[in-house]
Amino acid sequence: MVFLPSLDSLPQGEDVKPFTPGKAKEIVMSLQQPAVFCNMAGDWPALHWNVKYLSAVLDGKTIQFRLGLKTVDLGETEDVRWSDFGFPGRSGRESTLWIGSEGANTPCHLDSYGCNLVLQVQGRKRWHLFPPGDTSFLYPTRIPYEESSIFSKVNVTNPDLKCFPEFRNTTAHVVTLSPGQVLFVPRHWWHYVESIDPITVSINSWIELDADHEARVEEAITRMLVCALKSAENPGDGDVWLNPTEVEATSHEINLQYLNEAVSAYFRCQKPSLSERARASSTAAEPRTSTSCKRKRGEADCEPEGCRLLTHESGFSAFKAEKSQEIPFGPHLIQVLPQPQETSLMGAAAVESDGGDLLHENEGGHLGKLHCTRKRLVMSNDHETPAHQMDADGSPNASQRALSTNDLLDCLVNPRVISLVARLLLERTRV
Numbered sequence: 001m002v003f004l005p006s007l008d009s010l011p012q013g014e015d016v017k018p019f020t021p022g023k024a025k026e027i028v029m030s031l032q033q034p035a036v037f038c039n040m041a042g043d044w045p046a047l048h049w050n051v052k053y054l055s056a057v058l059d060g061k062t063i064q065f066r067l068g069l070k071t072v073d074l075g076e077t078e079d080v081r082w083s084d085f086g087f088p089g090r091s092g093r094e095s096t097l098w099i100g101s102e103g104a105n106t107p108c109h110l111d112s113y114g115c116n117l118v119l120q121v122q123g124r125k126r127w128h129l130f131p132p133g134d135t136s137f138l139y140p141t142r143i144p145y146e147e148s149s150i151f152s153k154v155n156v157t158n159p160d161l162k163c164f165p166e167f168r169n170t171t172a173h174v175v176t177l178s179p180g181q182v183l184f185v186p187r188h189w190w191h192y193v194e195s196i197d198p199i200t201v202s203i204n205s206w207i208e209l210d211a212d213h214e215a216r217v218e219e220a221i222t223r224m225l226v227c228a229l230k231s232a233e234n235p236g237d238g239d240v241w242l243n244p245t246e247v248e249a250t251s252h253e254i255n256l257q258y259l260n261e262a263v264s265a266y267f268r269c270q271k272p273s274l275s276e277r278a279r280a281s282s283t284a285a286e287p288r289t290s291t292s293c294k295r296k297r298g299e300a301d302c303e304p305e306g307c308r309l310l311t312h313e314s315g316f317s318a319f320k321a322e323k324s325q326e327i328p329f330g331p332h333l334i335q336v337l338p339q340p341q342e343t344s345l346m347g348a349a350a351v352e353s354d355g356g357d358l359l360h361e362n363e364g365g366h367l368g369k370l371h372c373t374r375k376r377l378v379m380s381n382d383h384e385t386p387a388h389q390m391d392a393d394g395s396p397n398a399s400q401r402a403l404s405t406n407d408l409l410d411c412l413v414n415p416r417v418i419s420l421v422a423r424l425l426l427e428r429t430r431v
Contacts, residue, residue, distance in 0.1 A: 025086020
């Protein structure tokens, strides 16, 4: 049996910085698995952002809390110092504040864009993480729809293995994050997060990557398909398909404009790459590095941070080329290890389900990414049963339920399908 190290027992020195900003960034941009940084944020003023402090700071101020709109900026004083991780200029303005109560949770999902750094400020949170290779075992869905979030249909803490048998093949990595510790979540790692103390406060920042340019094209295609099909449904069906974080369903014209802008942005950042690769290949003595490191800030209207940072999927990272050292795991950088399969499936419910394809109920509620329970399609008695759903004697086939728009969307906007469509579309558009 594999046991996670006790993070609470590790030293939390206030001024000790075991990694320089350059080394910390090298680790972040090279890591392919989740890990916890210790002793990197002990002197951050943001560690004083407990509920009492925030109550005083926000007293009398109006905040659109669930939407996360930054009507009040808590980062002007540089209380949040992501520069310690090699990202100068990134502070509270580029961060999100999360406050929860015991049992509050975020359903299992992956973020389409970037990688993630999370500072725990008050209380503890338990993270269940799954690698990108587990995607098909987690039964991905885009209903409820929220841009950049792909949800899992499975209640990962109490899975229904009759409805989701492939979940047995997942590899869960579980860690409890304590105050002062910073969790690194690599690109496209699934995560379910739950507050396990009466009050929890945490701060995160999503780090942009080169791969985000293609991901934006994929998200634009997904938005077009979801909005087109779901908007065509009868509103009286009562299927609440938009996540509360999405204000409204956008029109086809707006979605098409968004798609074209995403494709244009992708090619603006690719053109410098192609020319620089040609120059690099013509100079045999020059080591091959990621072209994103060479681009000038603001060139071709690329997003500066996104164009400068290395993609985790790059096979020729400049960091790896310059320093092919192993990741320095130890007391200051803790691996989030996989759980034994028998442990991760403890409590799994092999019970009959009346829906099977519903996102699990969020009993504790949560602040931030939300979800709505999907209602099953109900067929009225006067609807004719299609021939393929009839038994040999002409009676309806009781073992086969009618397909819904959501079933179709689960196939059309499956991450593997959307990735293929995006690449075909970009190839078609390439000049």
